[in-house]
Amino acid sequence: MYRSTVYKDCMTNRAMQEATFLILTSLAAGSQHGYGIITDVRDISGGRVRLRAGTLYSALDRLRSDEVIDIDREEIVENRLRRYYRLTPKGSQLLAAEAARLRANAAEALSRLDLAGGTA
């Protein structure tokens, strides 16, 4: 059957998954290859998010289908293929919008914690 995910609204209308956000963040500073993205995501998340290869390539494939990322270049390093990915302009816009949304949410949460005499 058609799984509901097929018919979900496109990513721009929904909260982005954390792994997707981190992958796009990893590509924001420049193109990266698969293993580079995995290590970068681990560093960005403080070791909390550890992407596995299967998960990463499912996400990369989906992001390419959505034209959020694209292949930048390919290299052969120690007889192994390295394919570098980069953000597309659409991907940059999407990441910027998601970052702004998260920042607004975080600011609101912190301001409310302040009002309540919280720990922020």
Add this chain to the structure above:
Amino acid sequence: MSDSERDSERLERGYRWLLAWYPRAYRREHEEEILAVLMAGARQGQRRPGMGESANLIMSALRVRFRPRKRAASNSAAADALALFSVVAPLFLLAADVLQVAVPYRFDVRRLGLPPLLTGIIGRHPEVGGLSLLHMPLFPVAVGCQVVVAVLALLGLRWAALIALAASSLYWLVARQWIPAMPDPLQLLTAGVYIMEAAALIASPGPKRGRSLVTRRHSIVLIVAAAAFQASALWYDAAHALPFLRLRPDARGYLAAGIALLAVALGLAVAWKINWFFLLLGCVTFYPYAVQALLAHRGGNLLRMPTPGHLAVLFVPPLVFACAAILGAVLPHRYRPPVSAGPDESAPA
């Protein structure tokens, strides 16, 4: 060859075995790249893939194999037709129910000049359908179930509608063994709608999508088609329900009206460019009734003493079509790499 090289080779073989779970086209595109990532992430001296890594690769491979293609699925005429059908078919069935009650087949027996005793036995105005249907326990309950299915479909509750459809079918199958059945046309239409509705609910993007596709034009075609069905049912009743009366003269009029209304419905559907696959679904839904009507007209009633062969003639084609629709939606699709500009040749390596 050193131990570390042997370990590395063994590990690579293990990873390649796991990557074989992916479709061939996907492997052509990504195998070497994923392998490079896996080998880069391997521990020193690691000889075989870890459990978590193996499970992750197999699950990802199955997801690639079984995921429907996003754009193809959401844009496909067939998927939209199934979604539309999942909402419209239960409403069509309810319209047919209402018309069966509101416009029964009735005939003035006195016109036949039968002896008074026979007229007394038959009644002056024998009726098929009409308010008498409401006195059969099967009919109100069956219609009640159909209302539930239609409401759930309209609310976009795919699985709830499917469960209600299954419960309704079960009730119908059990109840018709011991209480008088509905008129043949309505029975066969209900069977056709139930078979195709089940397929549409399972295989389509869902009734919520179907609801968004319904237009006023669909409603008009639906009403004209329901009227065509009722006119043909009156013909069927006149010609076959009371065969001993041989009421052929008015039967021809109903048949002509049915054909004319059907032509109007099809003409409107074509003029308004209604999804062709949706029309095909409609044709398949009507198939059991059309076959029974044609064969009964030639003296071969499949419902009088139905054998497994008779039931196969009536219901196997729509069942095959329904299964094909479901399989088309759930079977793995051929992987197609996303269209991409590819590596930027001008970029520095």
